[in-house]
Amino acid sequence: MKIPLAWLQLTHERMRLLIAMAGIGFANLLMFMQFGFRDALFESAVVLHRRIQGDVFLLSPESTALIAMDSFSNRRLYQSAGVAGVEAIYPLYIDFALWKNPETKATRGIMVLGINPMDDFLDLPGLADAKHQIQREDAVLFDRLSRPEFGPIPDLFATTETVTTEANDKRLTVVGLFDLGASFGADGNVIASETTFLNIFTNRDAGQIEIGVIELAETANPEAVIRRLKQHLPEDVLVLSREEFIAFEKDYWETGTAIGFIFTLGAGMGFIVGVVIVYQILYSDVADHLPEYATLKAMGYGDRYLLTVVFQQAIILALIGYAPGFGISSLLYVLTAQGTSLPMAMTASKALTVLFLTVVMCMGSGAIAVRKLSAADPADIF
Amino acid sequence: MSAIVAIHDLNHYYGSGELRKQILFDITLTLNAGEVVLLKGPSGSGKTTLLTLMGALRSCQTGSLQVLGQELVNAPKAKLVNIRRNIGYIFQGHNLLHSLTARQNVQMSAELQPLRSAVAKQRSEQMLTAVGLADHIDYYPAQMSGGQKQRVAIARALVSHPKMILADEPTAALDSKSGRAVVELIQQLSKEQGCASLIVTHDNRILDVADRLVHLEDGRLTEINTSATLVSS
Structure with a gap:
C-alpha cells in the first residue's frame, strides 16, 4: 500500500x-x-390520512389540501363500488365549523369529519367504542388532543358525562372522545354522523362528499383497479393510490407554504x-x-x-x-x-x-x- | 566519465524591465558521474539560483542546461517534474514530513519510482540502515536529533538511486562531528551509486571530500583546480 x-x-x-x-x-x-x-x-399534516384505512381515494380535482377541500357527488363513490376488485366504499365528509368554547364562549374553527356510524375505516384510538353513540342526532365525538382553546372538553366530559356547546350556532352534545391530534390545518377535530354533519352545515347538499374511501379486495392488484376506476369514472374525480393521497397533502405544504x-x-x-x-x-x-x-x-x-x-x-x-x-x-x-x-x-x-x-x-x-x-x-x- | 549535467553559457535574470537584474553570467559547468563537486561563494552570489536551475525547480531562461541529456531551457513544466524524479535533494533544513515516520519519509521518495510498495518499503529500510538509523526507522522527526533528521533526508534523497544529488549546506545545522559524518555519507553513497553530487557549502571543514571545487561570486563561476590547493590555503 x-x-x-x-x-x-x-x-x-x-x-x-x-x-x-x-x-x-x-x-x-x-x-x-x-x-x-x-x-x-x-x-x-398527514396524521389523519394515515389513520384512514383505505387503498384508493377519490377526491374532487378542485381540492388542494385537507384545509381546502372541494366536494364531489357521492354517486362517483357508488359507481366505483361496481368496479372489479373493490371490496367496500366509505364516504367521508369534511368541513370546518365555528366551535364555541363552552366556558369562555369564544369561537374557533374546528374540523368536522362526517361518517356513517356503521362504517369502520378510521383507525383512531377510542373511536370504535364511542362510535355507536353518534347515531343520536346532534351528538358528536371530540378529539381529546385538540388544542385547549376549544375548551376543557375532556375534563368536562370526565366529570359530567355529557358536554353541550354549539358549532355554527347548532347545539351539539359531546358523547365521547377519540385521539387524533392537531395538525397544520386543524387545531381540533370532531366526528359526527352524516345526519349531524348536515345539520351543522345547513347550506350543504346531502349528496356531496369530500373524500371517497375505497377498500380493495385482498386479492386485487391496486394498480389494475386504479386503472379500471379511472376508465370507469368521469374526469370530475381524482383517483389516487394511498401513497398519492399522502403525497398530495404533503406536496401542498411543501410547495404551497x-x-x-x-x-x-x-x-x-x-x-x-x-x-x-x-x-x-x-x-x-x-x-x-x-x-x-x-x-x-x-x-x-x-x-x-x-x-x-x-x-x-x-x-x-x-x-x-x-x-x-x-x-x-x-x-x-x-x-x-x-x-x-x-x-x-x-x-x-x-x-x-x-x-x-x-x-x-x-x-x-x-x-x-x-x-x-x-x-x-x-x-x-x- | 559521462556528463550528468552540462551547462553552457547559462544566464539568469530576476525581475523585468528597468528592474531586471542579472544573477548568473555565462555559467559553464560539467558534472560527471561519480564526482563530488563543492560549490562555494558568498551569500547573494547566485548559488541557490544555480542549484534550483540545475534541479529543474525553476525555469531556465537563456543558454543551455542539460540534465541527463535533456535540455531544461524552455522545457515544459511536466518535463521538469519528471526530471526531478532523477535528482536527490538535500536541503539546509531537513524538510521532512512531520506526520510521517523516518521510514515513511524515505518511502515517499521511493514510491515515485515504478516499484511495488513492499519493495519500496524494503528499500527505504535498507537505506535508513545504510545511513546508520536502523534503530530509528519508526521514529517521527520530532523524536530525532538534527543530525539524525539530516541523515533521514539523505536516505530520502538517495533511496531512489538518483543520477544527481543537490545538497544546499547540508551541514549548516549540524555540529562538526555529525556534519562530517553526513558529508562522508553523501560522498560514499554517490561513489557507490555513480551519481554526480553538487554540495553548496560555507563549511571549510568538509572541503577534502570534494573531487573539484568551484567558486561562484557575483554570478560568475571560477573553477579551482585541485582541492589540495584550497585546503592548504
Missing part, C-alpha cells in the same frame, strides 16, 4: 482532528435537525457553517504543510498528487465528522419526538441526503483550500 499521506497528516494532529470532527458533526446536527423538523411537520423554504434555509445555514469550518481546517492544514508540499514537489510529485491529498482529507473529514453527527442527531430525534410529540424519524433518505451534503460541503471547502497549494513553490525551499 502506498503511504496514505492524507490520512497520516490528519491523524498526526489529534487535537485538530477532534475539532474538525466536532465542527463537521455540529454542521451535520444543524442540517439533521432542520430536515427533521421539516419532515416532522409535513408528517404531522413557506415551511419547506424556512427549514431548507435553516439546513442551508448548517451547510454554510460546515463549509466555513472545514475550509478553516483544510486551509490551515495546507498552510502548515506548505514547506513539506514544496519538498514533495521538488522530489517529483506533481500538482495533481497534492490536489488529491487535499481532497482525500476533505472526504475523510466528511466521513469521520458525519459519524458523530449522525449519532447525536439520532439521539436528539428520539428526545425531540418524546418532548414535542412531533413524528421525528431518522430515515435512510435523510441520512443519505445529509451524508451527501456533508461530502459536497467538504469537497467545496477543499476546492477553496487548494488554491493555497499554488503557494508551495519548490524553488523557494533551498
Whole structure:
C-alpha cells in the first residue's frame, strides 16, 4: 500500500482532528435537525390520512389540501363500488365549523369529519367504542388532543358525562372522545354522523362528499383497479393510490407554504457553517504543510498528487465528522419526538441526503483550500 | 566519465524591465558521474539560483542546461517534474514530513519510482540502515536529533538511486562531528551509486571530500583546480 499521506497528516494532529470532527458533526446536527423538523411537520399534516384505512381515494380535482377541500357527488363513490376488485366504499365528509368554547364562549374553527356510524375505516384510538353513540342526532365525538382553546372538553366530559356547546350556532352534545391530534390545518377535530354533519352545515347538499374511501379486495392488484376506476369514472374525480393521497397533502405544504423554504434555509445555514469550518481546517492544514508540499514537489510529485491529498482529507473529514453527527442527531430525534410529540424519524433518505451534503460541503471547502497549494513553490525551499 | 549535467553559457535574470537584474553570467559547468563537486561563494552570489536551475525547480531562461541529456531551457513544466524524479535533494533544513515516520519519509521518495510498495518499503529500510538509523526507522522527526533528521533526508534523497544529488549546506545545522559524518555519507553513497553530487557549502571543514571545487561570486563561476590547493590555503 502506498503511504496514505492524507490520512497520516490528519491523524498526526489529534487535537485538530477532534475539532474538525466536532465542527463537521455540529454542521451535520444543524442540517439533521432542520430536515427533521421539516419532515416532522409535513408528517404531522398527514396524521389523519394515515389513520384512514383505505387503498384508493377519490377526491374532487378542485381540492388542494385537507384545509381546502372541494366536494364531489357521492354517486362517483357508488359507481366505483361496481368496479372489479373493490371490496367496500366509505364516504367521508369534511368541513370546518365555528366551535364555541363552552366556558369562555369564544369561537374557533374546528374540523368536522362526517361518517356513517356503521362504517369502520378510521383507525383512531377510542373511536370504535364511542362510535355507536353518534347515531343520536346532534351528538358528536371530540378529539381529546385538540388544542385547549376549544375548551376543557375532556375534563368536562370526565366529570359530567355529557358536554353541550354549539358549532355554527347548532347545539351539539359531546358523547365521547377519540385521539387524533392537531395538525397544520386543524387545531381540533370532531366526528359526527352524516345526519349531524348536515345539520351543522345547513347550506350543504346531502349528496356531496369530500373524500371517497375505497377498500380493495385482498386479492386485487391496486394498480389494475386504479386503472379500471379511472376508465370507469368521469374526469370530475381524482383517483389516487394511498401513497398519492399522502403525497398530495404533503406536496401542498411543501410547495404551497413557506415551511419547506424556512427549514431548507435553516439546513442551508448548517451547510454554510460546515463549509466555513472545514475550509478553516483544510486551509490551515495546507498552510502548515506548505514547506513539506514544496519538498514533495521538488522530489517529483506533481500538482495533481497534492490536489488529491487535499481532497482525500476533505472526504475523510466528511466521513469521520458525519459519524458523530449522525449519532447525536439520532439521539436528539428520539428526545425531540418524546418532548414535542412531533413524528421525528431518522430515515435512510435523510441520512443519505445529509451524508451527501456533508461530502459536497467538504469537497467545496477543499476546492477553496487548494488554491493555497499554488503557494508551495519548490524553488523557494533551498 | 559521462556528463550528468552540462551547462553552457547559462544566464539568469530576476525581475523585468528597468528592474531586471542579472544573477548568473555565462555559467559553464560539467558534472560527471561519480564526482563530488563543492560549490562555494558568498551569500547573494547566485548559488541557490544555480542549484534550483540545475534541479529543474525553476525555469531556465537563456543558454543551455542539460540534465541527463535533456535540455531544461524552455522545457515544459511536466518535463521538469519528471526530471526531478532523477535528482536527490538535500536541503539546509531537513524538510521532512512531520506526520510521517523516518521510514515513511524515505518511502515517499521511493514510491515515485515504478516499484511495488513492499519493495519500496524494503528499500527505504535498507537505506535508513545504510545511513546508520536502523534503530530509528519508526521514529517521527520530532523524536530525532538534527543530525539524525539530516541523515533521514539523505536516505530520502538517495533511496531512489538518483543520477544527481543537490545538497544546499547540508551541514549548516549540524555540529562538526555529525556534519562530517553526513558529508562522508553523501560522498560514499554517490561513489557507490555513480551519481554526480553538487554540495553548496560555507563549511571549510568538509572541503577534502570534494573531487573539484568551484567558486561562484557575483554570478560568475571560477573553477579551482585541485582541492589540495584550497585546503592548504
